[in-house]
Amino acid sequence: MDEPGCAAPPSGREQEPQPRGSPCGNWMATHPKLTEMMSLDVADSTQVYAAFLVYLDLLEGKNWHDVTCVGLAELQLVCLRGREREAENLQVVVPTPVHMSFTHQRLREIMQKACIPQDETDSPLSVILAIVESDSTVVYYKLTDGFIMPDPPDDTEDMDNKQWRKKRRKLLR
């Protein structure tokens, strides 16, 4: 069975069937960061693999700085901490495979335990939930305690004139 990207294992080694969502290629399996996350021994392999993919995405895809991994034993999760830009504060990213489901209670527990206590204590607890699909797509959603107002709608002057006129005509009809 030839899988692209995987070197064929030497005949002498045992083959354990790998669970879905785990690395099967040699280069991933021996990546130092992945082995570091595994060695924290706090979560199952699917969550660790998800954390690894998010780690790569943050550093290579989103150009974050100072990304480190943290094991949270009581939550059985590996989290990441990093800065979106050079001078910003650290943010917490909680990776999770898509098939896991959470209760609202557990989400709040994660927020309370994973969040970094900021210097200004009045800023609300906030984490970024990184949801990893089986095809390695990651979507990031921000969870914050309390009421966060949405962004205001766009300024109407930015709208294309033609669109604006069409809307006015429809309104006045």
Next chain:
Amino acid sequence: MIRIHVLEGAALVWSAEDAREIRERFRLVGTLVGALARKPRQNARLGLPLQLLPEEARLLAELGAAVLVRGTETQPPAEGEEPTQAAEVEAYQRELEESYQEQQRLAGAERGALLAQLAERIAQGRARRREQRGETPDTVEDSGLLDSPFVLPRSSMMVQLPTARQRPGRVEQVDWTSPSPDWPHAGRPAHEARYRVFRELWGRGYYLSGGSKFGGDFLVYPGDPLRFHAHYIALCCPPGAPLPLRALVAAARLGTGVKKTLLLCSPGTGGALAFTSLQWSGLQ
């Protein structure tokens, strides 16, 4: 005392004054669901009755500002009641006939007055026509202005359609604390959970409306919905109920698409409610 008529779980307010008071004094919006008598075949603008969410009706009942009532005339008339119904129908027909006669009399009088005003002109016009036709001008014309007795066509008659009941119907009070066929919500865990969230958000000064258009339980407005867009889509999560991540992503994405924050609400520790805001992170 505001009267809320309940019918199979729906709470309806039929009085315009009550509907206004509910909005102005109690900050509850509801939805108008009735057809307008003059413009029936559209639903851009609807009229009374005002339908309230079960949570809104319960809030008003709890505050002591409203009673829940149920009509008792929906059964077919019992044996002895049929003659009274027939008598009522007869009375109505009589009123209709009297109104018709009155309208005919008034219309006839008005027509007569109008013709009298224009009598000269009419006579002149007739004279001219007679000359054209070559008849002798001596022919005595009746002042046959009213050639035939005036009859008001039945189809032109004006009929009043009452939009409020002329006499109060028979109603009985419904206990909102115990479930019944017309008010089944009492005691249901889903309703209780939603009501707790509703009461808390209302208590904080927000205006609330139904959230089914956006896949949520409530829409939360900072002011009257006629003046503001909603800020939050509130989703009530019962404690211990798992939220599949795909559903969470779908809800959050919808919220971002319509410029609202998704608000997860559930009972927290110590009896208070916990609120978590969910927004798109903005990471490209």
